[in-house]
Amino acid sequence: MHPFAYTRVSDTREALKAGRAGGRYIAGGTTLVDLMRETVERPGTLVDISGLPLRDILVTKEGGLRIGALVRMAEAAAHPAVRAAYPVVSRALELSASAQLRNMATIGGNIMQRTRCTYFRDVTADCNKREPGSGCAALHGVNRSHAILGTSDQCVATHPSDVAVAFAALEARVRLLGPDGEREVPFADFLLRPGSTPQREQAVKQGELITTIEIPALPRPLKSGYLKVRDRQSYEFALTSAAVALHIRGGVIREARVAAGGVGTVPWKLPAVERHLIGERPSDALWTAAAEKATEGARPLRHNRFKVALLKRTVERQLRIVGGTK
Amino acid sequence: MSIDLPESAVPPPTEPGESSSPPSRRTFIATSAAVGGAVVAGGTFLAVPDEATAEGAAPSSRVSLTVNGTRRTVTVDNRTSLLDLLREHLGLTGSKKGCNAGACGACTVLVDGHRVNSCLTLAVRLEGAEVTTVEGLAEGDRLHPLQQAFIDEDAFQCGYCTPGQIVSGVGCIQEGHTGSPEEIREWMSGNICRCGCYVKIVRAVEQTAGRK
Numbered sequence: 001m002h003p004f005a006y007t008r009v010s011d012t013r014e015a016l017k018a019g020r021a022g023g024r025y026i027a028g029g030t031t032l033v034d035l036m037r038e039t040v041e042r043p044g045t046l047v048d049i050s051g052l053p054l055r056d057i058l059v060t061k062e063g064g065l066r067i068g069a070l071v072r073m074a075e076a077a078a079h080p081a082v083r084a085a086y087p088v089v090s091r092a093l094e095l096s097a098s099a100q101l102r103n104m105a106t107i108g109g110n111i112m113q114r115t116r117c118t119y120f121r122d123v124t125a126d127c128n129k130r131e132p133g134s135g136c137a138a139l140h141g142v143n144r145s146h147a148i149l150g151t152s153d154q155c156v157a158t159h160p161s162d163v164a165v166a167f168a169a170l171e172a173r174v175r176l177l178g179p180d181g182e183r184e185v186p187f188a189d190f191l192l193r194p195g196s197t198p199q200r201e202q203a204v205k206q207g208e209l210i211t212t213i214e215i216p217a218l219p220r221p222l223k224s225g226y227l228k229v230r231d232r233q234s235y236e237f238a239l240t241s242a243a244v245a246l247h248i249r250g251g252v253i254r255e256a257r258v259a260a261g262g263v264g265t266v267p268w269k270l271p272a273v274e275r276h277l278i279g280e281r282p283s284d285a286l287w288t289a290a291a292e293k294a295t296e297g298a299r300p301l302r303h304n305r306f307k308v309a310l311l312k313r314t315v316e317r318q319l320r321i322v323g324g325t326k
Numbered sequence: 327m328s329i330d331l332p333e334s335a336v337p338p339p340t341e342p343g344e345s346s347s348p349p350s351r352r353t354f355i356a357t358s359a360a361v362g363g364a365v366v367a368g369g370t371f372l373a374v375p376d377e378a379t380a381e382g383a384a385p386s387s388r389v390s391l392t393v394n395g396t397r398r399t400v401t402v403d404n405r406t407s408l409l410d411l412l413r414e415h416l417g418l419t420g421s422k423k424g425c426n427a428g429a430c431g432a433c434t435v436l437v438d439g440h441r442v443n444s445c446l447t448l449a450v451r452l453e454g455a456e457v458t459t460v461e462g463l464a465e466g467d468r469l470h471p472l473q474q475a476f477i478d479e480d481a482f483q484c485g486y487c488t489p490g491q492i493v494s495g496v497g498c499i500q501e502g503h504t505g506s507p508e509e510i511r512e513w514m515s516g517n518i519c520r521c522g523c524y525v526k527i528v529r530a531v532e533q534t535a536g537r538k
Binding site for chain 2: 001004008
């Protein structure tokens with residue numbers, strides 16, 4: 001680990017000042033400390049923001065949720081308002097990492113976490129995300145866990161978060177505070193596809209601070225849930241996953257929010273699946289037909305061809321679990 | 327107080343009352359290693375992380391925390407993990423270094439009552455924190471009920487993961503995630519046992535939770 005200066009800040013003004021001066025924010029630290037030890041990350045100054053007042057969960061007038069960036073994953077998962085309004089969020093959190101890591105990691109840090117691609121973590125391997133222009137060892141390497149959607153010839157790494165898949169499905173918004181004030185970024189624009197600049201992963205400017213994640217209100221009743229498929233039962237990243245939220249009234253699907261994880265370079269929203277569901281009545285045939293749309297545009301690699309079929313089945317099964325059948 | 331000695335000049339670790347006793351295997355190894363040393367200076371520990379690179383003085387900070395009920399004020403190289411502080415500088419070697427990457431749970435301790443991976447926790451961030459390690463669970467000679475249950479159930483073979491399993495189990499019981507063996511398995515999944523003693527570990531946690 002490279003040496004670094006350490007400073008603790010107690011209000012957002014101080015934090016922004018330290019961030020503008022080139023400091024790197026640290027919240028839970030579960031990704032950052034790990035990657036610093038691997039010398040993948042080499043910050044000169046760590047700015048400890050854990051004392052900032054960003055630890056509330058609020059229900060908005062409209063019935064949406066505002067989750068403070070420094071709320072721990074465990075706290076968010078257990079919060080009664082989250083559990084009642086958006087089981088898809090609490091479930092995605094509970095199926096992430098381990099109890100220890102969920103006690104440390106924050107919601108803001110979760111959506112800032114970096115890929116688990118083994119070539120990215122191995123400083124002796126070529127990786128355009130870590131060293132722009134060096135190449136992508138995963139493209140023709142062992143790429144079983146890699147992405148089939150949103151890839152480029154520069155990078156095929158998946159985004160590892162589960163709760164980000166729920167946020168993508170629910171069309172959350174990320175609130176950022178910078179020197180010029182606050183701004184809001186739709187979740188779809190917050191995490192960036194690799195394209196020709198895989199080193200850029202989030203639409204955050206130097207020194208900006210995530211303050212809250214806002215989940216908009218959706219019509220009620222709303223059923224939602226998260227399904228995660230992996231090589232072992234627990235404490236493992238997703239091979240495929242599906243976040244589903246459905247508003248069904250009078251036997252007809254009026255609203256649908258669907259996204260997939262483990263398959264994209266970013267959490268993968270599935271608008272074609274959503275469109276196929278709207279106005280229809282739940283049935284086994286509907287779930288199968290809608291899930292067929294989940295892999296539109298998929299470009300499997302040598303070792304992850306299985307993800308195409310697995311993703312369809314994951315989405316189909318989760319649609320059935322949430323939506324039931326007649 | 328700050329570190330201004332080149333690392334090669336950091337004296338070997340000494341602890342009060344230890345100077346007259348023959349060197350233990352641990353102090354011998356620590357003394358022989360090029361890095362990793364601590365010195366008592368005016369009641370303050372200077373701690374150099376296990377993994378420090380030989381680049382001369384690195385930024386350090388002073389931090390006060392409570393470990394198993396004892397207040398400690400230490401000056402640490404900013405890179406020092408809580409695990410290295412405990413093991414290499416405070417002599418609390420119960421918490422184990424398995425993966426040093428948050429993947430195995432052998433280093434699990436309680437910080438302010440919550441179970442965390444001490445290998446991913448920077449010591450410098452723990453100002454005012456209360457840390458409980460496996461050494462802090464027993465009351466005198468009376469073992470914590472979960473420690474006793476691990477013995478009664480024979481819930482280990484090599485024992486390396488056991489301190490982390492026990493501290494994690496204490497956290498799991500406090501959190502109330504012990505409703506069924508399946509629930510215990512899920513909420514204890516952050517602790518890997520290479521010997522595969524999971525059935526007995528789950529039984530020990532279940533029985534201790536049931537006694538409460």
